[in-house]
Amino acid sequence: MKKIICLLILSLILLAGCSKKQEQNAIEKIIDRGYLIVGVKTDSYPFGFINKKTGENDGFDIDIAKYIAAELLGSERKIQYISVTPATRIEAITSGEVDMVIATMSITPQRAYLIDFSKPYYAAGQTALVRKNSDIHTFSDLKKKTTIVVLGSNAERNIRNIIPTARIIGYKNYDDAFNALLNNKGDALSTDDTILSGLIHNNKKYRILKNRISKELYAIGIKQYDDKKLKNYVDASITRMLNEGKIKELEKKWGLK
Secondary structure (H helix, E strand, C coil): CCCHHHHHHHHHHHHHHHHHHHHHCCHHHHHHHEEEEECCCCCCCCCEEECCCCCCCEEEHHHHHHCCCCHHHHCCCCCEEEEECCCCHHHHHEEEECCCCCCCCEECHHHHHCEEEECCCCCEEEEEEEEECCCCHHHHHHCCEEEECCCCCCHHHHHHHCCCEEEEEECHHHHHHHHHHCCCCCCCCEEEHHHHHHHHCHHHHHHHCCCCCCCEEECCCCCCCCHHHHHHHHHHHHHHHHHHHHHHHHHHHHCCC
């Protein structure tokens, strides 16, 4: 009987320990783990890319991740980066694979139904990239042309809404999409102006259309937690970055303004 009672007590202690662990909020879990897990892009200069000299993740979004890690964990190096694409970002958040995604992700009602967004940290706009000698000068010129997009991005939906007759081909990432344009598989590549500028920062054979068909507010994607503590913490971090002029510093550093 004593053995049974001891086993019951031990079981209760173990269950209590598990319950306590399960009750941890997202911030406590990150602190206990000792590092942030952040979904980032690796093909979108200057926001998220692999620095060829160092072999490490670099860019505007990476610097924001470092700022949050330094505040929360005391070191900007306490981050594990997970490569994501427009098609995989949401699942990475909802599945818990990452703590957050910082990857030129625009706030949309459809996405906000599935995840939480931080306050915006940057405003971009959708446009298109064409060859310098192209006869395409406005989006109306794309009606009978082939437009390249990245699957899972806002660009695909916006093009279909604005130009229903446009021919669209999609690729998984921006490297593949740009290579398709280089190889004449399409007449234009459409996405955010910031990303297009990064694709041609060393290439003078292409130009970006002057008009913008949307305003894309970039924000950090976070899993929907009931307590909202992680979202509130990230919002506070972005507010400090804005108030301290850190965002403006990063814009200047990465040639965005």
